[in-house]
Amino acid sequence: MHSFRFLMTTEVYFGEGVVSRVGQEASHLGKRALLVTGKQSSRRSGALGTVMDSLEQAGLTVEVFDQVEENPSAGTVERGGEIARKMGCEVVVALGGGSPMDAAKGVAVLAGLGGRIEDFLGSGKINAPVLPLVALPTTAGTGSEVTPFAVITDPQDGMKKSMVSRHIFPRVALLDPQLTVSMTPAITANTGIDALSHALEGFTSTKAQPISDALALEAIALINRHLPRAVASAEDLQARSQVLYASMLAGMVIAQTGTTLLHGMGYAPTTKYGIPHGLSNGVLMPQVMAFNGSEDEERYAHLAVALGQREDTASAVEFAVEAVKRLRDEVKMPVCLRDLQVKEADLREFARETMQHTRNLANNARQVSLDQVLQIYEESF
Numbered sequence: 137m138h139s140f141r142f143l144m145t146t147e148v149y150f151g152e153g154v155v156s157r158v159g160q161e162a163s164h165l166g167k168r169a170l171l172v173t174g175k176q177s178s179r180r181s182g183a184l185g186t187v188m189d190s191l192e193q194a195g196l197t198v199e200v201f202d203q204v205e206e207n208p209s210a211g212t213v214e215r216g217g218e219i220a221r222k223m224g225c226e227v228v229v230a231l232g233g234g235s236p237m238d239a240a241k242g243v244a245v246l247a248g249l250g251g252r253i254e255d256f257l258g259s260g261k262i263n264a265p266v267l268p269l270v271a272l273p274t275t276a277g278t279g280s281e282v283t284p285f286a287v288i289t290d291p292q293d294g295m296k297k298s299m300v301s302r303h304i305f306p307r308v309a310l311l312d313p314q315l316t317v318s319m320t321p322a323i324t325a326n327t328g329i330d331a332l333s334h335a336l337e338g339f340t341s342t343k344a345q346p347i348s349d350a351l352a353l354e355a356i357a358l359i360n361r362h363l364p365r366a367v368a369s370a371e372d373l374q375a376r377s378q379v380l381y382a383s384m385l386a387g388m389v390i391a392q393t394g395t396t397l398l399h400g401m402g403y404a405p406t407t408k409y410g411i412p413h414g415l416s417n418g419v420l421m422p423q424v425m426a427f428n429g430s431e432d433e434e435r436y437a438h439l440a441v442a443l444g445q446r447e448d449t450a451s452a453v454e455f456a457v458e459a460v461k462r463l464r465d466e467v468k469m470p471v472c473l474r475d476l477q478v479k480e481a482d483l484r485e486f487a488r489e490t491m492q493h494t495r496n497l498a499n500n501a502r503q504v505s506l507d508q509v510l511q512i513y514e515e516s517f
Contacts, residue, residue, distance in 0.1 A: 137346060138345075140345035140346060140347070141345075141392075142345070142347045142348070142392055143284075143302060143391070143392070144282060144305075144388055144391060145302065145305045145307075146271075146281065146282045146305050146306050146307065146308065146309050147307065147308045147309070148281075148282065148308075148309045148311065148384070149161075149308070149309070149310050149311070150311045150380075150381065150384070151311075151312070151313075152312060152313060152314055152373065152377075153312065153314070154310045154311065154312045155183070155186055155187065155190070155272060155310055155312040155314070155315060156186075156190055157190075157310055158187050158190045158191060158229065158270060158272060158310055159190035159191045159192070159193055159194030159195075159196065160190075160194055161270055161308045161310065162191055162194065162196060162227050162229055162270050162308075163194040163195060163196055165226065165227040165268040165270070165307060165308075166196075166225070166226025166227035166267075166268065167195070167196055167197065167226055168196065168197045168198075168223060168224050168225050168226045168227070169191055169196045169197070169198045169199075169225065169226070169227045169228070169229050170198075170199050170200075170201055170216070170219060170220045170223065170225045170227075170228050170229070170243065170247075171184075171187065171188065171191070171198055171199070171200045171201065171229045171231060172201050172204060172216060172228060172229065172230050172231070172232075172236050172239055172240035172243055173200065173201070173202050173204065173230075173231040173232045173236050174202065174204050174205075174206075174232045174233070174235065174236050175202055175203060175204070175205065177232070177274070177318065178202075178231050178232055178236075178274060179202065180318070181274070181315075181317075181318035183231060183272075183274055183315050183318075184200070184202075184231065187229065187231055187272065188200070191229065196227075197223075199219065199223050199225075201215075201216045201219055201220075201243070203215065203216070204216075204232065204235055204236045204239040205235065206235050206410070206412075207235060207287075207289045207296065207406060207407065207410075207413075208235050208236075208238055208239040208242070208288060208289065209288070209289045209290075209291050210252075210253045210254065210288055210289070210290055210291060211291060212239060213239050213242035213243060213246065213253050213288060214246060214252065214253055216239060216240075216242070216243040216246075217242065217243050217245075217246025217247050217253075218246075220243050220244075220246070220247035220267070221246075221247050221250075225247050225267060226267065226268075227267060227268050227269070227270065228240050228243055228244045228247070228267050228268070228269045228270070229269075229270045229271075229272070230269060230270070230271045230272065230281075230306070231272045231274065232272075232273075232274050232275075233273065233274060233275035233277065233278060233327065234275070234277065234278030234280045234287075234330075234413070237271050237273065237278065237280035237281060237286075237306075238278075238280060238285075238286040238287050238288065239286075239288075240269055240271070241269060241280075241286035241299065241304040241306075242256075242286055242288055242299065243267075244266045244267040244268070244269050244304065245262060245266045245299065245303075245304065247266075247267050248264075248265065248266035248267040249262070249264060249266060253288060253299075254290070256299050256301075257288065257290070257297045257298065257299055258297075258298070258299070258300065259298075259300040259301070259495070260300075260301070261299070261301070262299065262301035262303045262304065263303075264303070265303055266303050266304060268307040269304070269306040269307055270306065270307060270308045270309075270310065271306040271308070271309045271310070272309075272310045272311075272312070272315060273309075273311060273315070273316075273380070273383075274315045274316060274318070274319075275316060275319060275323065275327040275383075276316050276319075276324070276327055276328060276331060276366075276376065276379040276380040276382070276383040277326070277327025277328060277329075277330035277331045277383050277414055278327070278330060278331075278383070278387065279331065279334055279383050279384055279385075279386050279387015279388070279389075279390065279391075280387065281306055281309035281311065281384065281387065282305070282306070282309055282384055282387040282388050282391060283305070283387050283388075283390060283391045284300060284301055284302050284303075284304055284305050284391055285298050285299065285300055285304075285390075285391075286298065286299045286304055289407060294407050294408070295403070295407065295489060295492070296403045296406070296407055298495070300495075305391075309384070311380055311381075311384055313373050313376045313377040313380050314373070316376050316379075316380055317370050317371065317373070317376065318370075319370070321367045321368070321370075321467075321468070323412075324363075324366050324367045324370075324379075324467075325363070325367045325414075325415075325467035325468065325469055326412040326413075326414035326415045326418070326469070327383070327414050328359055328363040328366065328367070328379050328383070328414070328467065329363075329414045329415070329417060329418040329421070329463075329464065329467070329469065330413055330414030330417055330418075331355065331359055331379070331382055331383035331386045331387075331414075332355075332356065332359045332360075332363075332386070332421075332460075332463075333395075333398055333399065333402075333414070333417040333418070333421060334355075334383075334386035334387065334389060334390045334395065335351075335352040335353075335355040335356045335359070335382070335385070335386040335389055336352070336356065336398070336421070336425070336439065336460075337390065337393070337395045337396040337398055337399065337499075338351075338352045338386065338389035338390050338392070338393040338394075338395075339352035339353065339356070339389070339435065339438075339439060340396065340428060340431075340432070340435060340436075340439075340501055341393035341394060341395075341396050341499045341500075341501070342498070342499050342500070342501055343392065343393040343394060343499055344393050345392060345393070347392070348388075348389045348392045348393050351385045351386075351388055351389050352385075352386065352389045353438060353439075353442045354382070354385055355382040355383075355385040355386040355389065356382075356439065356442040356443060357442045357443075357444075358378050358379065358381065358382035358385075359379060359382045359463075360442065360443050360444055360459070360463055361378070361444075362374075362375045362378040362379050362382070363375075363379055363463065363466075363467055364463070364466040364467055366378075366379045367466075367467045367468070393499065394495065394496070394499045395496055395499065396428075396496055396497075396499045396500040396501075397424055397427075397428065397490075397496060397497060397500040397502075397504055397509075398417055398420060398421060398424045399417065399493075399496050400490045400493035400496035400497055400500075401420050401424065401486070401490050401509065401512065401513070402416040402417040402420055403416075403489070403490075403493065404485070404486035404489045404490060405419075405473065405476065405478055405486065408478075408482060408486070409476065409477065409478060411476050411478075415469060415470070415476070416476075418464055418469050419469075419470060419471065419472060419473055419475075419476065419516055420512065420513075420516050421460055421464075422457045422460050422461050422464075423512045423515045423516045424512060425453070425456060425457050425460065426453060426457050427502065427504070427508070427512055428500065428501055428502050429452070429453030429456070429457070430453070430502070431501040431502040432501060433449050433450075433452050433453060434449055434452070436452040436453045436456050437449045437452035439452070439456045440452050440455035440456040440459060443455075443456055443459035443460065443463070444459060445458075445459050472516060472517060473513070473516050473517045474517055478517070480514075480517055483510060483513040483514060483517065484510055486513055487506055487507075487509040487510040487513055488506065490509045491506055491509065
C-alpha cells in the first residue's frame with residue numbers, strides 16, 4: 137500500500153433535527169454572525185427563519201446577506217465581505233447549496249484577512265486562519281460543507297476559479313435531511329448527479345488513496361440505490377438522508393483528491409448558458425468515463441460493481457458507463473448538450489476553456505489534448 141495523507145478538519149453533525157444546533161455551535165465561535173444564503177429558496181422553504189431563530193435564541197447578533205446568486209461572482213463575495221467587516225462579524229453561517237457555501241467561504245476569507253477575492257484565487261494563497269464558518273447544506277450534491285474549496289466566477293473572463301486552502305474547511309457542518317425536502321425533482325437529480333461525479337472523479341483521480349477510495353465506492357453505491365427514490369418523492373426522508381450522506385462522503389473524497397477532467401469540462405456550459413453544474417456534468421459523464429476508462433480497467437470494474445453491475449474487468453468500462461446512463465435516465469435528466477440549447481459553434485471555445493483548468497487536468501489519470509476534449513464535447517452534443 138502506498139503512503140497517503142488524509143485531512144478533514146470539519147466537525148460533522150448528521151441527522152433529522154440537527155439544524156436546531158446551529159445557534160449552540162455558532163455561539164462557541166463568536167457573538168456576531170453573518171448569515172449567508174441565496175436570494176429566495178431558504179426564505180421560501182422556512183429554513184432561513186429556523187436558523188435565525190436558533191441563532192438569536194443562543195444570544196447572537198445576526199445580519200443576513202441573501203444576495204448570493206447561482207455560481208457566485210467575485211463582486212457578490214466582496215459585497216458580503218464588506219458587510220461582515222462593517223458589522224464586526226466573528227462567525228459566518230452558510231445556509232444553502234454550493235453557491236451560498238462557496239460565497240460564505242469567500243466572505244470568511246475577506247472579512248478575516250482583508251484584500252480582494254482575486255488575491256486568494258488558486259492554491260496556497262490563504263496562509264492564515266479566516267473567520268470560522270458553520271455550514272448547513274440544503275441540497276445534496278456539492279459536499280462543500282466538508283471541503284477546502286470555494287468556486288467563484290471571475291467577471292473579467294466569466295470563468296469559474298477556485299480558492300483552495302485548509303483554512304476554508306467549515307469549522308462545523310450540520311447536515312439535516314429535512315432541509316433538503318424543498319428541493320424540486322430536477323434539483324434533486326442535478327445535485328445528486330453532481331455528488332456522483334465527485335465520487336467517480338475522486339475514485340479515478342491520480343490523487344486517489346485508500347480512505348478516499350472506500351468513501352467514494354460507498355457514496356457511489358448509495359447514490360445509485362437511493363437517488364431515484366429521492367427524485368420520485370420529496371417526502372422520502374430515508375432516501376434523502378442516504379443521498380445527503382453520500383454527498384458528504386463524496387465531498388470528503390474530493391477534499392483529498394480534487395476533481396478531474398469531467399469538472400474541467402462541465403464548467404464552460406454552466407458559465408456560458410447558466411446550466412446547473414450537476415446537469416452539465418451529467419450530460420458529459422458517460423463520454424468522459426469512456427475516454428478515461430482504458431487507463432485502468434480494474435478500477436472501473438470496482439466502479440461497475442458499486443453501480444450495481446457484475447464484476448467483469450474485460451467489460452468494466454462498458455458496464456460502468458451503461459450503469460450511469462441508466463441512472464441518468466431513471467432520474468429523468470437530459471442526455472445531450474443540444475437538449476440544453478447549447479450551440480455547436482461554442483464547443484471549440486468550451487474545449488479551449490477546459491484546457492485552462494490545469495488543476496483538474498493534472499488530476500486526470502489520462503492526459504488529454506485540446507482535440508480530444510473537443511471530441512468529447514462533440515460526442516456529448
